[in-house]
Amino acid sequence: MLAVGIVLALIDQGGGYFFSLGTVFSxxxxxxxxxxxxxxxxxxxxxxxxxxxxxxxxGLAGCIAVMTGVSNPWLGVLFGVxxxxxxxxxxxxIMTRLHLSSVGVTLGGLLTLQGLTYVLTENKTxxxxxxxxxxxxxxxxxxxxxxxxxxxxxxxxIAALAMTYTHxxxxxxxxxxxxxxxxxxxxxxxxxxxxxxxxxxxxAAFAGVLLSYSLGAASPVALADVLPTAAAAAIVGGVSxxxxxxxxxxxxxxxxxxxxxxxxxxxxxxxxxxxxLVTGAILLAIAVLxxxxxxxxxxxxxxxxxxxxx
Amino acid sequence: xxxxxxxxxxxxxxxRARHLVLGVRIVAGGAIAAFALSTPGFISPLSINAxxxxxxxxxxxxxxxxxxxxTGNIMxxxxxATVSASALIFxxxxxxxxxxxxxxxILFxxxxxxxxxxLVGSIRANxxxxxxxxxxxxxxxxxxxxxxxxxxxxGEGLQMFKGRVAGVPVEALxxxxxxxxxxxxxxxxxxxxxxxxxxxxxRAATAAGIGxxxxxxxxYVIAGACSAVSGILLAARYGSGDMELGAGYDYTAIAxxxxxxxxxxxxxxxxxRTLVGVTVIAIIEVVLLLRGxxxxxxxxxxxxxxxxxxxxxxxxxxx
Numbered sequence: 001m002l003a004v005g006i007v008l009a010l011i012d013q014g015g016g017y018f019f020s021l022g023t024v025f026s027x028x029x030x031x032x033x034x035x036x037x038x039x040x041x042x043x044x045x046x047x048x049x050x051x052x053x054x055x056x057x058x059g060l061a062g063c064i065a066v067m068t069g070v071s072n073p074w075l076g077v078l079f080g081v082x083x084x085x086x087x088x089x090x091x092x093x094i095m096t097r098l099h100l101s102s103v104g105v106t107l108g109g110l111l112t113l114q115g116l117t118y119v120l121t122e123n124k125t126x127x128x129x130x131x132x133x134x135x136x137x138x139x140x141x142x143x144x145x146x147x148x149x150x151x152x153x154x155x156x157x158i159a160a161l162a163m164t165y166t167h168x169x170x171x172x173x174x175x176x177x178x179x180x181x182x183x184x185x186x187x188x189x190x191x192x193x194x195x196x197x198x199x200x201x202x203x204a205a206f207a208g209v210l211l212s213y214s215l216g217a218a219s220p221v222a223l224a225d226v227l228p229t230a231a232a233a234a235i236v237g238g239v240s241x242x243x244x245x246x247x248x249x250x251x252x253x254x255x256x257x258x259x260x261x262x263x264x265x266x267x268x269x270x271x272x273x274x275x276x277l278v279t280g281a282i283l284l285a286i287a288v289l290x291x292x293x294x295x296x297x298x299x300x301x302x303x304x305x306x307x308x309x310x
Numbered sequence: 311x312x313x314x315x316x317x318x319x320x321x322x323x324x325x326r327a328r329h330l331v332l333g334v335r336i337v338a339g340g341a342i343a344a345f346a347l348s349t350p351g352f353i354s355p356l357s358i359n360a361x362x363x364x365x366x367x368x369x370x371x372x373x374x375x376x377x378x379x380x381t382g383n384i385m386x387x388x389x390x391a392t393v394s395a396s397a398l399i400f401x402x403x404x405x406x407x408x409x410x411x412x413x414x415x416i417l418f419x420x421x422x423x424x425x426x427x428x429l430v431g432s433i434r435a436n437x438x439x440x441x442x443x444x445x446x447x448x449x450x451x452x453x454x455x456x457x458x459x460x461x462x463x464x465g466e467g468l469q470m471f472k473g474r475v476a477g478v479p480v481e482a483l484x485x486x487x488x489x490x491x492x493x494x495x496x497x498x499x500x501x502x503x504x505x506x507x508x509x510x511x512x513r514a515a516t517a518a519g520i521g522x523x524x525x526x527x528x529x530y531v532i533a534g535a536c537s538a539v540s541g542i543l544l545a546a547r548y549g550s551g552d553m554e555l556g557a558g559y560d561y562t563a564i565a566x567x568x569x570x571x572x573x574x575x576x577x578x579x580x581x582x583r584t585l586v587g588v589t590v591i592a593i594i595e596v597v598l599l600l601r602g603x604x605x606x607x608x609x610x611x612x613x614x615x616x617x618x619x620x621x622x623x624x625x626x627x628x629x
Binding site for chain 1: 453610614
């Protein structure tokens with residue numbers, strides 16, 4: 001699917017406006033917004049689960065950060081990310097202790113988190129008066145990145161390093177590929193799962209905090225559409241829904257691909273609805289090309305035709 | 311054999327576990343019923359109507375979602391958009407007459423989902439990704455064709471889908487018909503039963519000679535038809551439409567499916583269970599409203615209860 005990314009870039013270049021600094025910047029800004037959510041979701045997919053609650057965590061963490069971080073932004077980060085970790089741990093505990101499937105638990109989690117966000121904000125948008133932080137986060141550095149996107153990149157790098165060079169990565173992939181076998185082999189899969197969900201909560205929370213700070217406000221309905229995009233990014237990035245396959249770098253690539261697509265389309269002056277059409281078409285193409293039984297079907301179909309001719 | 315495991319210390323198995331789970335379900339159901347009945351104003355025509363209305367619209371989509379979940383394909387994120395798009399098509403085709411418009415809308419819903427179902431069923435494309443692709447294509451396509459404007463009915467005939475019959479909202483009748491047809495297809499036809507088998511164990515199903523591709527495709531087709539029905543009812547209710555009509559329906563629908571007890575992994579569940587699920591969620595919402603909870607608290611409590619009910623169901627299941 002990296003090949004698809006390259007093809008995309010080539011197609012976009014036909015527009016001529018693509019490779020400007022401004023475009024790269026907007027790509028990186030989008031990346032900063034969606035990247036961590038996709039990372040969290042992707043991590044949960046690696047262990048064969050699906051963390052629907054990331055969308056809710058983003059909103060809640062953003063609100064908490066805005067509410068607690070007025071005097072000291074780092075305090076807001078602490079509380080926001082902390083909330084994400086707590087939500088992840090609670091859901092992870094429910095899942096492992098009661099042997100439940102993640103979709104149900106995280107769906108309930110999503111609704112609960114969104115509800116909490118509404119209650120906390122009393123359904124109003126809360127402004128974040130610390131403008132210096134808002135501007136500082138988004139100011140372009142060298143025209144390409146901002147503090148926000150650098151922070152997100154840093155998280156990805158840390159995740160990738162942790163996955164590759166420590167046993168965490170092996171444990172996660174093992175739990176995802178075959179949980180029972182891993183458990184038999186002595187791996188404490190429960191802890192892995194709780195850890196993964198804590199990480200995905202933290203990741204999404206950080207994304208929410210950054211976003212709220214940079215928008216200067218936190219709203220309960222921020223990023224309600226984030227789930228499909230994050231899921232698509234993770235899947236495009238090579239994470240398999242049935243677990244055991246994928247990596248943070250792959251997820252980053254997936255997010256980048258989608259962001260390049262979106263920014264590229266805007267840059268060459270395409271209208272919004274065509275974005276969706278093109279995104280949909282490309283996602284469909286990826287879904288088809290990546291499908292496990294594509295080769296089998298095509299071969300079977302060919303054999304069928306050959307037989308009939310003979 | 312079912313196993314109940316609440317941590318290493320509590321371990322029940324077999325019949326005792328099943329009885330315990332059944333008991334807890336009955337108690338929970340009773341609690342909800344008691345909670346509802348003790349709420350002033352619940353048993354009034356106004357609230358019953360509100361209840362039926364809420365159930366009917368989301369319920370149709372939930373029924374459709376059930377089929378997708380049963381075949382082991384988790385959920386579809388584009389049914390909400392299918393609802394909206396079908397509503398738009400219905401409104402735009404009213405100039406051909408009500409029946410033709412309904413047919414066209416349903417056909418549209420069916421085609422959209424059939425393509426997705428075929429891809430998922432034949433080459434096992436990722437169902438979530440395919441549904442997201444469908445979502446994007448629908449939104450983009452609709453924006454392209456409508457230019458972002460609301461669509462108004464191009465003809466007469468909306469009355470068929472509005473109003474009451476013998477005091478019951480017409481939408482509820484259509485919904486119950488959908489439930490009935492859905493359940494009959496599921497348990498009474500060969501294809502329906504195949505869907506459940508495919509969800510339960512796709513490899514065994516293929517080995518047993520079941521047409522997995524057609525089973526999954528038909529499941530998606532039914533989901534599309536149900537979404538189209540919901541779209542038609544919505545279009546009639548509001549008299550005009552845009553793509554926001556069905557937004558968010560996907561999550562409520564899958565919540566209803568899971569609350570009803572259908573397994574997210576597929577292979578277990580039924581349309582009737584989804585009916586229960588939709589009813590439970592709607593009752594909770596209406597009750598919270600009647601008891602004067604603020605909108606935020608309503609949302610929160612509904613979410614927590616959904617979580618608890620889902621936990622309740624899956625406790626009895628083996629991993």
